[in-house]
Amino acid sequence: MLNELEKIKDSELLNGITVEELSSMLGCLRGVIKKYQKDELVLSEGEKIEKFGLLIEGRLRIVLYDYLGNKTIISEIKPNQIFGEAFAYVDKVSSTNIEAIEDSKILFLDSEKLSTPCNNGCLFHKQLVKNLLYIISNKNVNLTEKIECMSQRTTREKLLIFLNMESIKNNSKEFTIAFDRQALADYLGVERSAMSAELSKLRNEGVLESEKNKFKLL
Amino acid sequence: MLNELEKIKDSELLNGITVEELSSMLGCLRGVIKKYQKDELVLSEGEKIEKFGLLIEGRLRIVLYDYLGNKTIISEIKPNQIFGEAFAYVDKVSSTNIEAIEDSKILFLDSEKLSTPCNNGCLFHKQLVKNLLYIISNKNVNLTEKIECMSQRTTREKLLIFLNMESIKNNSKEFTIAFDRQALADYLGVERSAMSAELSKLRNEGVLESEKNKFKLL
DNA sequence: ATAAGTCTGTTGGATTTCCAACATAATAGG
DNA sequence: CCTATTATGTTGGAAATCCAACAGACTTAT
Numbered sequence: 001m002l003n004e005l006e007k008i009k010d011s012e013l014l015n016g017i018t019v020e021e022l023s024s025m026l027g028c029l030r031g032v033i034k035k036y037q038k039d040e041l042v043l044s045e046g047e048k049i050e051k052f053g054l055l056i057e058g059r060l061r062i063v064l065y066d067y068l069g070n071k072t073i074i075s076e077i078k079p080n081q082i083f084g085e086a087f088a089y090v091d092k093v094s095s096t097n098i099e100a101i102e103d104s105k106i107l108f109l110d111s112e113k114l115s116t117p118c119n120n121g122c123l124f125h126k127q128l129v130k131n132l133l134y135i136i137s138n139k140n141v142n143l144t145e146k147i148e149c150m151s152q153r154t155t156r157e158k159l160l161i162f163l164n165m166e167s168i169k170n171n172s173k174e175f176t177i178a179f180d181r182q183a184l185a186d187y188l189g190v191e192r193s194a195m196s197a198e199l200s201k202l203r204n205e206g207v208l209e210s211e212k213n214k215f216k217l218l
Numbered sequence: 219m220l221n222e223l224e225k226i227k228d229s230e231l232l233n234g235i236t237v238e239e240l241s242s243m244l245g246c247l248r249g250v251i252k253k254y255q256k257d258e259l260v261l262s263e264g265e266k267i268e269k270f271g272l273l274i275e276g277r278l279r280i281v282l283y284d285y286l287g288n289k290t291i292i293s294e295i296k297p298n299q300i301f302g303e304a305f306a307y308v309d310k311v312s313s314t315n316i317e318a319i320e321d322s323k324i325l326f327l328d329s330e331k332l333s334t335p336c337n338n339g340c341l342f343h344k345q346l347v348k349n350l351l352y353i354i355s356n357k358n359v360n361l362t363e364k365i366e367c368m369s370q371r372t373t374r375e376k377l378l379i380f381l382n383m384e385s386i387k388n389n390s391k392e393f394t395i396a397f398d399r400q401a402l403a404d405y406l407g408v409e410r411s412a413m414s415a416e417l418s419k420l421r422n423e424g425v426l427e428s429e430k431n432k433f434k435l436l
Numbered sequence: 437a438t439a440a441g442t443c444t445g446t447t448g449g450a451t452t453t454c455c456a457a458c459a460t461a462a463t464a465g466g
Numbered sequence: 467c468c469t470a471t472t473a474t475g476t477t478g479g480a481a482a483t484c485c486a487a488c489a490g491a492c493t494t495a496t
Contacts, residue, residue: 089352136355148284154482189369193444194482373453412453430462
């Protein structure tokens with residue numbers, strides 16, 4: 001048990017909280033640790049979420065089966081990341097499935113308990129709330145950025161907006177992005193080879209230089 | 219002053235909090251009411267936000283001036299709505315400007331204070347935190363839905379995904395949406411008349427019926 | 437070191453979207 | 467009620483994107 005707590009102590013959600021505090025936290029927040037096997041369904045769409053998860057070890061994928069019959073892997077959840085928290089706080093059921101990519105161990109926390117600092121003098125409660133607000137707000141900012149990129153009309157504009165954002169984040173005209181070509185195309189909602197063609201044009205026009213996931217705006 | 223509090227008592231952020239509690243809240247949360255004139259800048263991009271706003275009266279617009287030189291009105295803020303909260307909780311500066319569409323009155327609240335229930339026995343603090351988590355989580359879900367729609371490859375698929383989401387939300391095959399044609403096109407990131415043509419096709423194919431902002435999936 | 441697999445960029449044709457112009461219907465204002 | 471304005475749908479041509487196929491470069495596995 002202390003084992004598991006040691007593993008997640010560096011997570012954003014538990015930032016500023018000691019391992020000793022973590023121990024009593026499980027009782028206070030009705031924490032439950034569950035194990036899942038590779039390919040096992042963790043959460044299914046349509047399910048009402050009252051406990052969100054913090055991945056201790058393993059890997060999960062968020063999968064969307066949409067109305068048109070498409071299966072899309074939205075993203076992957078890595079150790080120390082939380083999932084399902086937004087749906088835990090709104091009166092809407094999740095529209096995605098969460099599946100285990102590999103054998104995984106998850107700490108489930110009661111969202112209601114977490115957001116309501118108790119009167120037991122649990123000092124970590126305030127910190128938890130702040131951390132959670134930070135995490136969800138950060139996700140909102142990231143989602144807003146993605147929408148800004150995707151809202152552009154042409155592939156060229158999408159690339160330019162995205163790359164400029166990255167430049168600002170890195171405080172430099174030279175930077176490395178976390179995507180390969182296919183992932184970047186997926187992020188921008190465009191077709192990979194068409195985007196590649198546009199990147200070539202931008203290079204030929206002297207707008208930028210690029211090599212793999214390294215970019216330099218000119 | 220009580221005047222203003224009466225106006226915002228129905229806001230999501232203050233749900234479950236009495237007007238009496240609101241009064242003491244201003245001191246506790248370092249609440250400050252500011253007035254802005256039509257077209258006045260409320261918040262500018264690049265600004266670090268420590269207090270987010272709750273619009274008492276008036277109307278605001280969120281404006282994005284992007285790298286390519288475009289000015290986009292992202293959305294409008296109506297009375298009783300909050301703004302800037304995501305940026306208040308993350309270590310990133312806002313990328314948008316917020317301007318007054320008309321004379322406006324705004325209550326600014328200290329984000330740090332709000333997320334940290336004090337030890338003064340302020341009972342509303344817990345409720346405020348819950349309300350804030352709800353609001354931020356709800357925005358997260360809405361942004362995620364918008365991305366799902368915009369991620370579709372064709373205008374037809376975008377429409378179908380969007381309309382199906384609305385149908386699920388309304389628990390009915392018949393529903394009214396909150397957008398006119400231009401607004402729906404903007405939401406989906408497509409051109410209005412092209413989307414209109416696609417809607418006509420869907421009608422002719424017996425997929426749906428529509429009349430202004432009323433829809434019926436068949 | 438070699439072979440297999442993956443990533444990146446190129447290309448031409450098919451498909452889709454955008455754009456501008458316009459007509460008609462509906463709405464708003466006096 | 468009438469007029470002006472706005473919303474909606476239609477249409478054809480231009481522009482852009484997607485798609486499939488492929489070649490070459492790079493990476494991984496044996």
